[in-house]
Each structure stands twice: as structure tokens, then as C-alpha cells.
Amino acid sequence: MEEKEIQDELASIRNLMERSSKFISLSGLSGVLAGVYALIGAGVAYNIIYGGSATFGVLYSIYGLAAIALAVLIASLVTGYILTARKAKRRGQAIWGNVSRALLFNMAVPLVSGGLFIFIFLYHGHYSVVAPTSLIFYGLALVGASNFTFTDVKYLGLCEVVIGLIAACLPGYGLLFWAIGFGVLHIIYGSMMYFKYDK
Amino acid sequence: MKVPFEKLDKAFENRLRLQIMSVLMVNDRYDFNSLKELLDTTDGNLASHLKALEKEEYIVVHKSFLGRKPNTNYESTEKGKTAFKQHLDALEQLIKQQKAK
Numbered sequence: 630m631e632e633k634e635i636q637d638e639l640a641s642i643r644n645l646m647e648r649s650s651k652f653i654s655l656s657g658l659s660g661v662l663a664g665v666y667a668l669i670g671a672g673v674a675y676n677i678i679y680g681g682s683a684t685f686g687v688l689y690s691i692y693g694l695a696a697i698a699l700a701v702l703i704a705s706l707v708t709g710y711i712l713t714a715r716k717a718k719r720r721g722q723a724i725w726g727n728v729s730r731a732l733l734f735n736m737a738v739p740l741v742s743g744g745l746f747i748f749i750f751l752y753h754g755h756y757s758v759v760a761p762t763s764l765i766f767y768g769l770a771l772v773g774a775s776n777f778t779f780t781d782v783k784y785l786g787l788c789e790v791v792i793g794l795i796a797a798c799l800p801g802y803g804l805l806f807w808a809i810g811f812g813v814l815h816i817i818y819g820s821m822m823y824f825k826y827d828k
Numbered sequence: 829m830k831v832p833f834e835k836l837d838k839a840f841e842n843r844l845r846l847q848i849m850s851v852l853m854v855n856d857r858y859d860f861n862s863l864k865e866l867l868d869t870t871d872g873n874l875a876s877h878l879k880a881l882e883k884e885e886y887i888v889v890h891k892s893f894l895g896r897k898p899n900t901n902y903e904s905t906e907k908g909k910t911a912f913k914q915h916l917d918a919l920e921q922l923i924k925q926q927k928a929k
Binding site: 632635636638639641642646648650723726 | 843846847850851855858862865866867916919922923926927
């Protein structure tokens with residue numbers, strides 16, 4: 630066997646191990662866009678809370694904020710799905726396979742439980758838990774999902790958890806930390822991933 | 829120093845078998861169809877190499893049904909994992925020796 634042949638063999642083994650156990654088609658660009666949406670959403674939310682529209686009453690604000698959060702979430706998911714599907718197609722990886730299923734399941738467990746937890750507390754009138762709790766549960770979801778995709782996702786998850794914990798210590802600054810966690814961190818991380826893997 | 833060609837596992841001489849084994853090293857179980865898609869090969873070719881690995885006792889087969897469809901899963905055995913690691917070590921040795929020349 631020639632050295633070149635052995636090198637090829639080892640490269641193909643490494644490639645298969647990664648492709649069969651990790652979903653490597655996540656798009657970095659969709660992270661950047663999700664961050665931009667979150668920042669826009671935070672800006673609009675800031676206007677609702679601190680701007681003139683407070684005259685419409687507290688209830689209006691709550692519904693307005695919930696609608697913004699939902700719009701940001703849906704826009705991010707749709708963008709993420711489109712860009713990831715495009716990248717998966719280019720790389721010849723199936724978007725719906727064993728690995729992406731495991732990835733989604735591992736993300737869904739903490740996200741759904743966190744979401745329900747937040748709704749229960751909102752129902753009881755504890756609005757201050759929203760920002761820290763959503764950051765912490767989202768971070769945990771990322772750490773859990775990182776076994777099935779790029780390891781870098783783990784560090785993003787840990788940063789989200791830390792920011793969530795800081796936000797919990799400083800009530801009243803929820804929106805600011807929310808904007809940092811979901812906006813700024815996504816943009817930084819997304820552009821890092823874009824230059825590292827998408828190029 | 830002698831080139832340790834004899835340390836290379838005969839069962840892994842075929843590229844596809846080595847590839848099957850590397851997939852089963854990092855996944856607890858993998859089913860036939862996903863394996864076929866991943867390795868981009870034909871039913872017959874994949875089945876015959878899986879059979880060969882099964883005969884060496886490097887993998888075990890789990891057959892079950894998903895509704896009415898048969899679903900065949902494969903899992904690597906301890907023996908298979910050890911053999912795979914030794915094979916990789918041998919490949920590494922070969923590279924080192926060729927670099928030393």
C-alpha cells in the first residue's frame with residue numbers, strides 16, 4: 630500500500646464517522662440572520678415598553694411582546710430551515726435522517742419544557758422570568774444538541790446559559806440580555822461558523 | 829524494521845467493509861437503508877459485505893419490523909471494535925515507517 634492510499638483510507642474513515650453521527654449542514658448564515666431578527670425584535674419591544682405606546686395599557690404590551698417574540702422565532706426557524714436545506718443538498722447530506730432526527734429531539738426536550746415553564750410563570754404574572762429562563766433553556770438545548778453537530782455549538786450554548794444566569798441576577802435588564810443572547814451572540818457565532826465551514 | 833503488513837486485518841481489505849465498520853464505531857446502531865444511502869452503494873454489494881463482517885463476528889444483526897416493513901439494524905461487537913482499532917494502528921505504523929524512509 631502506498632502512503633497516499635493509506636491517507637485516503639484514513640480520510641474517508643474520518644469523513645464517514647463525522648457524516649454518519651453529526652449533522653454538519655447547519656448553516657452559519659442562518660445564525661447571523663436569526664441574530665439580526667432578534668435585534669430588530671428587541672428594538673421594537675423596547676419601543677413598546679419604554680416608548681409612548683404604554684398608554685394603551687399593560688395588556689396590550691404583553692400581547693405585543695408575545696407577538697414579536699413569536700414573529701422572531703418563526704422567521705428564524707424558516708430562514709434556518711431554508712438555508713440548512715440548501716446547504717445539505719449541496720453537501721449531499723439528507724436533511725431528514727437519523728442524525729437530524731436525534732438533533733431535533735435533543736433540542737426539543739429542553740425547549741418545549743422551557744417554553745411551558747415560561748408560559749406557566751407568565752400565567753401567574755411573573756414576567757421577569759422570561760428573559761433569563763428562555764436564555765438558559767435555549768443554552769441547555771444547544772449543549773445537548775452539540776453531540777450531533779459541530780462542537781462549536783456547545784460553546785454558544787454555554788455562553789447563552791451564562792448570560793441567562795447573569796440576567797436572572799439583574800432583573801429589569803431582561804430585554805438587554807435577551808438582545809445580547811439571541812441577537813449579538815448569534816451574529817458573532819453565525820459569522821464564525823460561516824467563515825469556518827460554509828466557505 | 830519489518831513492515832507490519834500482517835497486522836492489517838484481512839477482513840478490512842475491502843474499502844466498503846472498513847467504511848461500514850467506521851460508521852458502526854460511532855453509532856450504536858445503524859439500519860440497512862441509511863447505510864446504503866450513506867455509503868452510496870447497491871443492496872447486493874452492501875449485503876454481501878455485511879454478511880462477511882457478520883461471519884467474522886465483528887457485527888451483530890438485529891431484525892425487527894416497523895409496522896409491516898422489515899427493519900434490519902447492525903451493531904458492532906467488542907471483537908469488531910478491537911479489530912478495527914488494531915487495523916487503524918497498523919495503518920498508522922505503515923505511514924510512520926514510510927515517512928522514516
